[in-house]
Amino acid sequence: MAGVMTSVPGGGASPVGGARATHGARLANWPLLAGAIAAWAAITWLVGLRQGFLFVIGIGLGAVLAGVSFGFTTGWRAWIRDRDPTGFFAQFVAIGLAMVVSIPLIASHEELSGAIAPLSVSLLIGAFVFGAAMQIADGCGSGTLYKAGLGNGFSLAVLPGFVFGSFLGAAHLDTWLSLGSLPPVSLPEQLGAAPALLLQLAAFGLLALYLWKKRGPRIDTRWKGRAVYIGAIVMAAFAVLNLLVAGQPWGVVYGLGLWGAKVVSWLGVDLTANAFWGREAQQAHIQSSLLTDVTSITNLGLLVGALFAANVRGTACPQTRANPRQWIAAVVAGLLLGYSSRLAFGCNVGAYFSGISTGSVHGWVWFAMAFLGSMLGVRVRGRLGLKA
Numbered sequence: 026m027a028g029v030m031t032s033v034p035g036g037g038a039s040p041v042g043g044a045r046a047t048h049g050a051r052l053a054n055w056p057l058l059a060g061a062i063a064a065w066a067a068i069t070w071l072v073g074l075r076q077g078f079l080f081v082i083g084i085g086l087g088a089v090l091a092g093v094s095f096g097f098t099t100g101w102r103a104w105i106r107d108r109d110p111t112g113f114f115a116q117f118v119a120i121g122l123a124m125v126v127s128i129p130l131i132a133s134h135e136e137l138s139g140a141i142a143p144l145s146v147s148l149l150i151g152a153f154v155f156g157a158a159m160q161i162a163d164g165c166g167s168g169t170l171y172k173a174g175l176g177n178g179f180s181l182a183v184l185p186g187f188v189f190g191s192f193l194g195a196a197h198l199d200t201w202l203s204l205g206s207l208p209p210v211s212l213p214e215q216l217g218a219a220p221a222l223l224l225q226l227a228a229f230g231l232l233a234l235y236l237w238k239k240r241g242p243r244i245d246t247r248w249k250g251r252a253v254y255i256g257a258i259v260m261a262a263f264a265v266l267n268l269l270v271a272g273q274p275w276g277v278v279y280g281l282g283l284w285g286a287k288v289v290s291w292l293g294v295d296l297t298a299n300a301f302w303g304r305e306a307q308q309a310h311i312q313s314s315l316l317t318d319v320t321s322i323t324n325l326g327l328l329v330g331a332l333f334a335a336n337v338r339g340t341a342c343p344q345t346r347a348n349p350r351q352w353i354a355a356v357v358a359g360l361l362l363g364y365s366s367r368l369a370f371g372c373n374v375g376a377y378f379s380g381i382s383t384g385s386v387h388g389w390v391w392f393a394m395a396f397l398g399s400m401l402g403v404r405v406r407g408r409l410g411l412k413a
Contacts, residue, residue: 083326139383151368156398190363192285
């Protein structure tokens with residue numbers, strides 16, 4: 026069936042029923058490396074050592090994600106379709122390791138904060154919609170960024186929608202919160218750091234045991250060997266570094282929404298009356314350089330790191346074949362991803378990874394609702410011919 030797109034490891038695409046498309050191309054490595062070093066030097070010179078360090082952390086995160094094809098979205102889809110728990114296990118390792126370090130650090134250092142968010146109606150709706158949309162888009166926040174960074178055409182179509190969807194979701198967040206919410210719940214604050222750690226580690230252990238017992242009889246996983254687990258360990262280390270340097274956990278969505286707010290402001294729209302973007306802190310970010318925003322700088326680094334890692338693997342700039350309906354689905358899914366992630370206080374990174382690793386109950390609620398949404402999204406993805 027010509028024109029139907031399917032993903033391949035590294036973010037490539039191949040037509041169903043035809044010869045497999047080439048994974049990608051190699052660009053010259055040295056110019057990429059020189060460009061990254063020059064960018065780091067410029068950022069450090071213009072806005073300071075901290076931002077330069079965060080840019081390097083972003084490069085590391087992007088390189089890990091692309092280098093081992095670490096996928097939150099794909100890991101969930103592999104379980105839903107094939108009962109392959111490998112992706113989930115890698116996620117649990119990454120979150121668990123980050124949690125073991127992050128929760129004690131936050132408990133002992135007042136200048137560090139966790140990803141703690143309210144338990145709201147918007148969280149339930151937003152996480153469910155996000156889970157469905159990320160399966161159609163074949164990427165969450167970090168997945169869309171790293172695949173866009175390596176030149177995946179489908180993710181490049183998703184990203185602009187994600188940016189403006191995130192901007193709109195933040196602009197409407199107060200209205201959604203008026204539907205009802207409970208205060209944020211931090212397990213370390215309620216139980217203490219050690220009990221919170223033990224409780225969450227036990228939850229991951231029970232989930233892992235369940236997934237192992239329910240695994241499929243024949244697992245033909247995309248992740249071979251230990252690479253994905255090594256990647257999970259490295260990702261956890263970079264996430265902890267982000268917490269130490271930025272003073273807050275790793276996030277993606279706020280930076281994307283800020284990009285949208287800047288574009289809208291450049292077009293002459295006055296955002297000062299908006300309940301979210303009109304706040305003093307948000308106005309300061311809109312008026313300042315993107316390089317000063319801790320989330321934006323790691324997002325930019327992530328794009329660079331993904332391209333470099335994919336180039337080393339020979340999977341940069343993969344071929345993408347999709348029919349018009351699939352391109353439309355990519356744009357719509359991007360809008361839904363951005364909008365719903367703001368309602369849910371983050372994506373797989375800001376809510377699931379960083380929320381749970383810093384002890385927020387909203388991270389677990391997000392996880393449950395987004396997984397339910399993913400079950401729907403996988404079915405829709407199949408109907409659209411996005412088979413991978």
